[in-house]
Amino acid sequence: MDLTVLYRGPLSSCDYDCPYCPFAKRRDSRERLTADRAALERFAGWAAGNTGDRLSVLFTPWGEGLVRSWYRRALVELSHLPHVRRVAIQTNLSGRTGWTAEADRDTLALWCTYHPGQTPYDRFLGKCRELASAGVRFSVGVVGLPEHLAEARRLRAALPPEVYLWVNAAEGHAYTDPEAANWTALDPLFPFSRHPHRSAGLPCRTGASVISVDGAGTVRRCHFVKAELGNLYDGSYRAALRPRACPLAVCDCHIGYVHLETLPLYDVFAGGVLERVPAAGPAAVHAADPALGAARVGLPVVSVTP
Numbered sequence: 001m002d003l004t005v006l007y008r009g010p011l012s013s014c015d016y017d018c019p020y021c022p023f024a025k026r027r028d029s030r031e032r033l034t035a036d037r038a039a040l041e042r043f044a045g046w047a048a049g050n051t052g053d054r055l056s057v058l059f060t061p062w063g064e065g066l067v068r069s070w071y072r073r074a075l076v077e078l079s080h081l082p083h084v085r086r087v088a089i090q091t092n093l094s095g096r097t098g099w100t101a102e103a104d105r106d107t108l109a110l111w112c113t114y115h116p117g118q119t120p121y122d123r124f125l126g127k128c129r130e131l132a133s134a135g136v137r138f139s140v141g142v143v144g145l146p147e148h149l150a151e152a153r154r155l156r157a158a159l160p161p162e163v164y165l166w167v168n169a170a171e172g173h174a175y176t177d178p179e180a181a182n183w184t185a186l187d188p189l190f191p192f193s194r195h196p197h198r199s200a201g202l203p204c205r206t207g208a209s210v211i212s213v214d215g216a217g218t219v220r221r222c223h224f225v226k227a228e229l230g231n232l233y234d235g236s237y238r239a240a241l242r243p244r245a246c247p248l249a250v251c252d253c254h255i256g257y258v259h260l261e262t263l264p265l266y267d268v269f270a271g272g273v274l275e276r277v278p279a280a281g282p283a284a285v286h287a288a289d290p291a292l293g294a295a296r297v298g299l300p301v302v303s304v305t306p
Helices: 030-049 069-079 098-102 121-134 146-158 177-186 190-194 281-287 289-295
Strands: 002-008 054-059 084-091 108-113 137-144 165-169 210-214 218-222 225-231
Touching: 002 030, 030 069, 054 069, 069 084, 069 098, 069 108, 098 121, 108 121, 121 137, 121 146, 137 146, 146 165, 146 177, 165 177, 165 190, 177 190
Parallel strands: 002 054, 002 210, 054 084, 084 108, 108 137, 137 165
Antiparallel strands: 210 218, 218 225
């Protein structure tokens, strides 16, 4: 079967100090880092041996993974496996990029976030250009805070046109229509992020073809539903995989609502769901904007195929 796995181990340390992140400048103990490495290596071993499935893997660490050698190594090794369709990670891109030369560029992908004030603009842009010149698939995004708008515009103008720049609505920030229009001009998919999506009782791919796994191997349908489906390593989760409706009232995070069957995002991001890369590039997303704008909570959802 086609199985998408979102993996999040014990790692929770980050080298940035973003005021909107609870894990900013957090340091993991040596013991925690050792546990994280062991957990990740166990998971990578499972992924390598699970040849009966066509796997797509997204690492979603609370901290920054790519400054740790075991994450870079896992990405490289998994990218070369024939049954792995995609392996991706969320990253602030603070580390070096040269390691990507060892990976299969057709399988590896990066979800990169720019945090103004945490890294020099030129440094971040330079790393994006390194990825682009090396042929690495990646998207770039920012948190849509008012103080980030000028930097986001500057970044959009400097990035290669084929690189998609996404915008996440800032948690707890209520956007006026003019504010939302500014962000939508940069990312026509911003209306999906602006408002939480009503999800209770609606069909979702999580728990059927998409699962969340923690460092102990506990399987849940997604990061946001705590009910356990079983364990990855004893195979007990397999019997629990089936289509199911969302039990939560709303879903407000992209790595959650992208899997809702009532939204058109699997069409928009076909082939790039994990790394948030649109199927036909930014130009097609901009062209589809009038239809996608209807996806806000309380409005009918339309089917869009770029």
